[in-house]
Amino acid sequence: MQEWEQDSPLIIEKGKGSYLIDTEGRKYLDGTSSIWVNLHGHRHPRLDRALITQLRQIAHSTFLGLSNPPAILLARELIRLAPKGIRRVFYSDNGSTAVEVALKMAVQYWQQRQPKAGPKQSFLHLKMAYHGDTVGAVSVGNIELFHARFKPLLFPTRQVDPPYCYRCPLNLAYPACRMACIDPLEALLKTRHRELAAVILEPLVQAAAGMMVAPPGYLTRVRELCTQYQVLLIVDEVATGFGRTGKMFACQHEGVTPDLMAISKGLTGGYMPLGATLTTEEIYRAFLGRYEDWKTFFHGHSYTGNPLGCAVALANLDIFRRERTLPQVRKKSRLLARLLRPLAGLNHVGDIRQCGFMVGIELVEDRRTKRPYPLELRIGYRVAQACRVRGLLLRPLGNVIALVPPLSITPQELTRMVSILDQAIRETTEEPAVSR
Numbered sequence: 001m002q003e004w005e006q007d008s009p010l011i012i013e014k015g016k017g018s019y020l021i022d023t024e025g026r027k028y029l030d031g032t033s034s035i036w037v038n039l040h041g042h043r044h045p046r047l048d049r050a051l052i053t054q055l056r057q058i059a060h061s062t063f064l065g066l067s068n069p070p071a072i073l074l075a076r077e078l079i080r081l082a083p084k085g086i087r088r089v090f091y092s093d094n095g096s097t098a099v100e101v102a103l104k105m106a107v108q109y110w111q112q113r114q115p116k117a118g119p120k121q122s123f124l125h126l127k128m129a130y131h132g133d134t135v136g137a138v139s140v141g142n143i144e145l146f147h148a149r150f151k152p153l154l155f156p157t158r159q160v161d162p163p164y165c166y167r168c169p170l171n172l173a174y175p176a177c178r179m180a181c182i183d184p185l186e187a188l189l190k191t192r193h194r195e196l197a198a199v200i201l202e203p204l205v206q207a208a209a210g211m212m213v214a215p216p217g218y219l220t221r222v223r224e225l226c227t228q229y230q231v232l233l234i235v236d237e238v239a240t241g242f243g244r245t246g247k248m249f250a251c252q253h254e255g256v257t258p259d260l261m262a263i264s265k266g267l268t269g270g271y272m273p274l275g276a277t278l279t280t281e282e283i284y285r286a287f288l289g290r291y292e293d294w295k296t297f298f299h300g301h302s303y304t305g306n307p308l309g310c311a312v313a314l315a316n317l318d319i320f321r322r323e324r325t326l327p328q329v330r331k332k333s334r335l336l337a338r339l340l341r342p343l344a345g346l347n348h349v350g351d352i353r354q355c356g357f358m359v360g361i362e363l364v365e366d367r368r369t370k371r372p373y374p375l376e377l378r379i380g381y382r383v384a385q386a387c388r389v390r391g392l393l394l395r396p397l398g399n400v401i402a403l404v405p406p407l408s409i410t411p412q413e414l415t416r417m418v419s420i421l422d423q424a425i426r427e428t429t430e431e432p433a434v435s436r
């Protein structure tokens with residue numbers, strides 16, 4: 001806040017397509033998709049229209065004990081698109097709440113499914129995970145910088161190292177490692193399955209952890225182990241969902257069906273806050289009973305199932321079909337990979353990780369030893385500042401530059417984005433400016 005008070009903060013007034021426009025009329029490429037939410041560009045006529053049309057009906061009525069047409073239609077559409085076996089939708093209002101719902105549902109499911117067995121109420125998650133900023137989501141997260149202060153508030157969990165191939169915790173290399181990083185997860189499932197309600201992870205890409213891309217087959221193996229040890233699998237598709245990785249949902253790359261799935265961000269194409277937790281018929285049925293059986297899932301937010309959000313989400317999904325968004329993303333992802341290739345040769349680029357339109361460029365002080373830049377050098381922030389003066393807005397993840405373009409970006413805009421980033425990385429890391 002001290003810096004914010006001294007700086008001149010950017011005030012974004014308008015947007016169009018891949019661009020954000022500030023109060024001074026300056027245009028910036030939206031390199032974060034407004035923090036990973038925007039898919040089809042700003043001011044998409046169909047999304048604007050869907051909101052206006054819904055406004056003529058009603059902006060909001062509670063979802064507690066009632067329903068509304070856009071929420072019903074959206075649930076049907078989500079089920080159609082979700083991994084096979086996902087049949088039910090529970091709405092909330094953002095990514096963190098969608099995760100909270102999944103955690104609470106998992107615990108209550110086991111209470112109702114096996115009332116006589118010992119409690120299955122703890123969670124297994126990855127170190128460096130990020131699942132949101134509410135206390136439950138922080139409990140299953142582990143980003144030291146964000147979370148350390150709140151430790152006294154958090155519930156205990158089990159953690160294992162993430163599949164971070166560039167800095168493999170076991171010092172092995174893929175594929176010769178045969179994914180040995182999964183062994184500790186298996187060992188914990190084996191010894192602790194009686195107390196574990198669920199494993200939670202982001203499928204394929206641990207996004208806020210630094211866009212760490214898991215090796216192929218990692219998610220499949222986690223699914224197999226969860227099934228074997230009767231522990232639920234929660235996938236957090238808040239960042240990876242809605243085409244970001246080239247499929248509608250990341251777990252569809254490996255044909256994996258989770259037991260619970262948290263979605264938000266791209267759900268409304270970046271227009272409105274909305275979240276949902278999707279689940280299977282089996283889990284849903286464990287919550288059915290007479291009132292006095294006390295199986296009700298008591299979790300409701302004021303804006304749960306907001307009609308404006310659901311209406312714009314429906315239009316958002318419709319655009320996927322009309323504009324053939326997924327095949328386009330896959331094609332443009334290949335272009336993006338080609339554009340990024342020369343950056344891998346820069347002196348301070350340690351690793352470039354990409355999965356579809358999710359890119360992490362890890363900057364290192366020493367490429368040979370992979371020595372990281374000290375955080376206080378704020379190298380990622382400085383690269384982002386250098387991008388900003390050139391007309392590209394980014395938000396780094398520590399020393400990792402995250403590039404998450406809108407799915408609708410044109411090849412020309414994508415080329416410009418990477419060119420700006422290339423210049424900014426060179427200027428920031430290769431000039432004498434990088435001094436301690």
Ligand SMILES: Cc1ncc(COP(=O)(O)O)c(C=O)c1O
Nearest residue numbers: 094095096130131132236238239
């Ligand atoms: C994987 C993941 N889960 C959950 C969240 C939390 O979502 P929200 O910011 O909408 O609460 C985020 C946000 O960045 C996320 O990346």
